[in-house]
Amino acid sequence: MLDRSKLAILVVCGFALAASAAAWVYQRGRAARPLEFWGADAGLLIASAPRAEAWLLRSAGEVGSPGDGEFEAIEFDGARLVVVQRADVSTARGITNVRRALLDDGSFAWDSSDPCRPAWTHALRFSADDRHALLLLSFDCPQAATVEGRRTVSVAPSSAALREFVDEQFPADPER
Numbered sequence: 001m002l003d004r005s006k007l008a009i010l011v012v013c014g015f016a017l018a019a020s021a022a023a024w025v026y027q028r029g030r031a032a033r034p035l036e037f038w039g040a041d042a043g044l045l046i047a048s049a050p051r052a053e054a055w056l057l058r059s060a061g062e063v064g065s066p067g068d069g070e071f072e073a074i075e076f077d078g079a080r081l082v083v084v085q086r087a088d089v090s091t092a093r094g095i096t097n098v099r100r101a102l103l104d105d106g107s108f109a110w111d112s113s114d115p116c117r118p119a120w121t122h123a124l125r126f127s128a129d130d131r132h133a134l135l136l137l138s139f140d141c142p143q144a145a146t147v148e149g150r151r152t153v154s155v156a157p158s159s160a161a162l163r164e165f166v167d168e169q170f171p172a173d174p175e176r
Helices: 004-038 040-048 095-102 156-169
Strands: 051-059 072-076 079-088 122-128 131-138 143-146 151-154
Touching: 004 040, 040 095, 040 122, 040 131, 051 156, 072 131, 095 156
Parallel strands: none
Antiparallel strands: 051 079, 051 122, 072 079, 122 131, 131 143, 143 151
């Protein structure tokens, strides 16, 4: 037979287990759509890749001739984007919040039908070993894109926070 103290401990442990299970289900539900958008592999890299970089991008026309080997170029949606600056953000202040935001349903406006045309000015690259996920960001028309999947989504709810993070990485960017 259980005395009152043992019963109290079992009840508290039961509540703790139930609360943990509820939190897990809740978080899993909030990440379902972002994981579907990014893809499972990219989602895993966003969440836990040991290396993260922020890239400052410009259109090829703004930089000159990216074909001379000085700049790395990305092709996306008919545009040639040039990486003009990189920052290692693996341990940067705010990177954990950025990772969470990119995997949280509330960071996206899934039903947005804004017809704006994004100017891709920044990218985030998450990598582990030979795997990587490259995400493009636009702030004039708040959208994110997955380069590998060639899909875009509105990040209007989280745009200000994402912009603040990348601005901290490139304080000398004249286009801020």
